[in-house]
Amino acid sequence: MAILSEKNITKGLSILQNYTDNKLLTHLNSCVHCGLCAESCMYYLTYKEARFVPAQKVDFIMSVYKRYFTFLGKHVPFLSKARDLNDESSSEMVDLFFGACTLCGRCTMHCSIGVDIAFLVRTGRVMLAEMGMIPASIQSTVDASIQTGNNMGITKEEFVDTIQWLEDDLKDELEDPEARIPLNEKGKKILYTLNPREPKFFPLSISAMAKIFHFAKESWTLSTEMYDVTNYGFFTGNIGEATTITKRLHEEVKNLEAKELILAECGHGSRAFRWEGPNYLNQSFEYTARTSVELIADYLKEGRIRVDKNRLKQRVTLHDPCNLVRNGGIINEQRYILHQIANDFVEMTPYGVDNFCCGGGGGQLAMSEYNERRMGIGGRKADQIKDTKANIVVTPCHNCVDQLIQINAHYKLNVQIKTLAEVVADALI
Amino acid sequence: MSYSLSVLPEAPAGLPVYPNLTVVYNMSWYIFLTLLSLTLCLGSCLFHIGKLVSMGKPADHSDPIGNEKEGILYSFTGGMSPSKKESAFLHLPTYIAGLLYHIGTFLSFGLLLLILAGISLPAIVKLILGGFLILTASCGLGIFVKRFIKPHLRQLSNPDDYISNLLVTAFQVVTAIQLHIPIIAYFMISSALLLYLPLGKLKHMVYFFAARYQLGFFYGRRGVWPPKN
Numbered sequence: 001m002a003i004l005s006e007k008n009i010t011k012g013l014s015i016l017q018n019y020t021d022n023k024l025l026t027h028l029n030s031c032v033h034c035g036l037c038a039e040s041c042m043y044y045l046t047y048k049e050a051r052f053v054p055a056q057k058v059d060f061i062m063s064v065y066k067r068y069f070t071f072l073g074k075h076v077p078f079l080s081k082a083r084d085l086n087d088e089s090s091s092e093m094v095d096l097f098f099g100a101c102t103l104c105g106r107c108t109m110h111c112s113i114g115v116d117i118a119f120l121v122r123t124g125r126v127m128l129a130e131m132g133m134i135p136a137s138i139q140s141t142v143d144a145s146i147q148t149g150n151n152m153g154i155t156k157e158e159f160v161d162t163i164q165w166l167e168d169d170l171k172d173e174l175e176d177p178e179a180r181i182p183l184n185e186k187g188k189k190i191l192y193t194l195n196p197r198e199p200k201f202f203p204l205s206i207s208a209m210a211k212i213f214h215f216a217k218e219s220w221t222l223s224t225e226m227y228d229v230t231n232y233g234f235f236t237g238n239i240g241e242a243t244t245i246t247k248r249l250h251e252e253v254k255n256l257e258a259k260e261l262i263l264a265e266c267g268h269g270s271r272a273f274r275w276e277g278p279n280y281l282n283q284s285f286e287y288t289a290r291t292s293v294e295l296i297a298d299y300l301k302e303g304r305i306r307v308d309k310n311r312l313k314q315r316v317t318l319h320d321p322c323n324l325v326r327n328g329g330i331i332n333e334q335r336y337i338l339h340q341i342a343n344d345f346v347e348m349t350p351y352g353v354d355n356f357c358c359g360g361g362g363g364q365l366a367m368s369e370y371n372e373r374r375m376g377i378g379g380r381k382a383d384q385i386k387d388t389k390a391n392i393v394v395t396p397c398h399n400c401v402d403q404l405i406q407i408n409a410h411y412k413l414n415v416q417i418k419t420l421a422e423v424v425a426d427a428l429i
Numbered sequence: 430m431s432y433s434l435s436v437l438p439e440a441p442a443g444l445p446v447y448p449n450l451t452v453v454y455n456m457s458w459y460i461f462l463t464l465l466s467l468t469l470c471l472g473s474c475l476f477h478i479g480k481l482v483s484m485g486k487p488a489d490h491s492d493p494i495g496n497e498k499e500g501i502l503y504s505f506t507g508g509m510s511p512s513k514k515e516s517a518f519l520h521l522p523t524y525i526a527g528l529l530y531h532i533g534t535f536l537s538f539g540l541l542l543l544i545l546a547g548i549s550l551p552a553i554v555k556l557i558l559g560g561f562l563i564l565t566a567s568c569g570l571g572i573f574v575k576r577f578i579k580p581h582l583r584q585l586s587n588p589d590d591y592i593s594n595l596l597v598t599a600f601q602v603v604t605a606i607q608l609h610i611p612i613i614a615y616f617m618i619s620s621a622l623l624l625y626l627p628l629g630k631l632k633h634m635v636y637f638f639a640a641r642y643q644l645g646f647f648y649g650r651r652g653v654w655p656p657k658n
Contacts, residue, residue, distance in 0.1 A: 019484075020484075020487075021484055021485055021486060021487040021488070022480075022481045022482075022484040022485060022486060022487075022639065022643075023486065023487045023643055025480065025481065025484065026481065026636055026639040026640050026643050027640060027643070029477075029632060029633070029636040030633055030636040030637060030639070030640040031630075031633075032590075032630055032633050033576075033582075033585050033586055033587070033590050033630070034516070034523075034527070035579070035581060035582045035585050036515075036516035036517075036519075036520050036523065036524075037516060038581060039515060039516075039519050039520075040515050040516070044581075050580060050581035050584040050585065051584075053581055053585060055585055056581075056584065056585050059585065070628075071628060072589070072628050072629060078587075078588065079587065079588045079589045079592070079629070080587050080588075080589045080629065080630075081587035081588075108644070109648075110514050110515040110516050111516060112514065112516040112517065112524075112527070113633065113637055113640055113641075114504065114508075114637070114640040114641040114643070114644040115640055116640070116643065116644060116647065274491065275491045275651065276491075277491070278489075278490035278491045278492075279487075279488070279489060279490055279491065281490075282490065283490055284490045284491075284492065285492070288492075289492075325653075326653065327651065327653075328651060328653075329494050329495055329651040329652030329653045331652075331653070331657045332657050352656075352657075353653055353656065354515075
C-alpha cells in the first residue's frame with residue numbers, strides 16, 4: 001500500500017525544481033560515478049557496503065532529479081537509472097540521508113570533481129522534510145526546541161537553579177564574592193550561549209567558561225529566555241523550523257543589546273547560526289557572531305588571560321569537529337590554545353580539515369535507531385585516538401564530547417574527554 | 430602525408446561553380462552530419478552555461494572570514510593536486526589514467542576542429558599524437574574495465590556511464606586512425622559523441638567548472654581554502 005500521497009511527492013519534487021540559484025543545479029549534474037569518494041567515507045570504510053559510497057547516496061537524489069527534470073531521464077530512464085520518487089526510493093533515502101551520513105563533508109573535500117556531496121545529502125533531507133519523512137527521534141529534539149526554547153526541554157526554573165548553584169560554586173572556588181554568572185543583563189558586551197547538554201549533564205563546562213570570563217574581566221551575560229546554541233532544524237532539513245530557532249537567538253541578542261554573540265563549543269550550532277543563520281533570516285547580522293574557541297584564543301593572544309603550561313602533565317590530543325573546522329574555518333585557533341596549555345600535544349592522523357568525523361554528527365546522537373551503526377563508524381575515531389597514545393582528548397563540541405564518551409566506553413580507550421574551556425580553565429593563573 | 434578536405438568527394442559535375450560554395454559542394458554527408466552535431470553540441474553546452482550564469486551564485490549574507498577569490502583559485506589549482514585529494518593519492522593509477530584520458534579527449538576535440546577545417550599536420554606530429562591517443566584510449570578502456578569488475582563501482586554505474594566511456598574511448602581511437610587513414614567511422618563516432626554529450630553524464634564537461642567554482646567559493650568564504658594547516 002502506498003504511504004506517500006501525490007501531494008507529498010509533489011512537495012518533495014518542488015525542492016529539486018524551485019531552486020533560486022545555480023548551486024543545486026550545478027551539483028545535481030556534476031557527479032561522474034567515479035566512486036573514488038568511497039574511501040573518504042567512514043560508513044563505507046567500516047561496513048564496505050556499496051550503498052554507503054557517497055556517490056551512491058547522492059545518486060538517489062540525482063536519479064530522482066533526472067527522472068523528472070532531464071530529457072534522458074524522462075524519456076529513456078533506464079539509461080541513467082532514473083528513479084521514480086515513491087515509497088521504496090524515499091524509504092531508502094531516509095536510511096541513507098539520515099542513517100548513513102553525518103554530513104561531515106569529508107567526501108566533498110576529496111571529490112575528484114568537486115561535487116558538494118554533503119550539500120546534496122542535506123537537500124535530500126530537505127526533500128524528506130517536505131514529504132513529512134523526518135525520523136521521529138530527531139524531530140522530537142526539534143519539537144522540544146520549538147516548544148520549550150531548548151532541545152533538552154529544561155524548564156526556566158531548573159535552568160536558573162543550576163546557574164545559581166554554579167555561581168555559588170564559582171565564588172567558593174575562586175574565593176571571590178564578586179565572581180558571577182550574570183543572567184539577562186542588558187547592554188553587556190557578550191551574550192554567551194550554551195549547549196543544553198551543559199546545564200543538563202555537564203554543568204562544569206559552564207563553570208569553566210564563567211571562570212575564563214572572570215579572569216578576562218569580561219562584560220557578559222547569559223539569557224534565560226534563549227541560551228540554546230543548537231539548531232537541529234539544520235539537521236532535519238526543515239528550513240522553517242531552523243529559521244524559527246535562529247530567529248529566537250537573533251532576537252535575544254537584540255533584546256539584551258549585546259555587542260557580540262559568542263557561540264558555545266558546539267560544531268553544528270555555531271555553523272547553523274554563524275554561517276547558515278544569516279541566510280535563513282535573509283539578512284546580515286548587525287553584531288558579531290563568533291565561537292568561544294576564537295574568543296579564548298584572542299584572550300590568550302591579548303594577554304587577557306594567562307595560563308600555566310606545566311599544569312597539564314598528560315598527553316593531549318585534539319578531535320576536530322567537522323562543522324567547526326572543515327565547514328567553519330576554525331582550524332588554527334584550538335591548536336594555538338592547546339600549544340599554550342599543554343607540553344605534550346599530539347595531532348591525530350589525519351587531522352584538521354581532513355579529520356574523520358567522530359560519528360556523532362548530522363544528528364546521529366538524536367537518532368537511537370542508528371545507534372549500532374554510529375558506534376560502528378566510531379571505531380575509526382577510536383583507532384585514531386589509540387594511535388596518539390594520548391590520555392586526554394579535547395574537542396570544542398558537545399555533540400562530539402557525547403559521542404567520544406560513548407566511544408571511550410565501547411572501545412575501552414581509557415581516556416578523558418574534555419572541552420577546550422575545561423582544559424583552559426584548569427590552567428588559568 | 431598531409432590531410433585535408435581534398436580527400437572528400439569533389440562537387441558534382443555540371444553544377445555552376447561559385448568559389449564561396451565550393452566547400453559546401455565538396456562536403457560529404459558525414460562531414461555535414463559532424464558539423465551539424467558540433468553545432469548542436471555547442472548550442473546545448475551554451476544553453477547549460479547560460480542557465481548557470483543567468484541563475485547566478487547563491488546569495489550569502491554571512492560575514493566571510495576568508496577570501497572567496499583565493500578559494501576559487503585554489504579549487505582549480507592546489508585543491509586538485511594529488512597530494513591534497515584522497516580520491517587522487519589513494520588511487521594514483523586511476524588518477525593518472527583519468528588525467529591522461531581527459532587530455533586525450535580534449536586533444537581529440539582539438540584535432541576534430543583541425544580536421545573539419547582541413548588543416549594538415551606534419552607526419553611526425555601525427556605519428557606522435559596518434560600514439561598518444563592510443564595510450565589515452567587504453568586508459569579509457571582500463572577505466573571501463575575497472576567500472577565493470579569492481580563490485581561497488583558496478584552497483585553505482587548505469588548504462589549512461591558505460592556508453593559515455595565507450596563513446597569517448599572510441600572517439601580517441603578513431604581520431605588516432607583518422608590522422609593516418611581517413612575513415613567515415615571517424616565522423617560517425619564523432620557525431621554520435623557530440624550529440625550525446627549534452628544529454629548524459631558527459632555534460633560534466635560544463636558542470637565540472639561550475640562545481641569547482643562553487644566549492645572554491647564555499648571553502649574560500651569560510652577560510653578553509655587555501656589551507657591553513
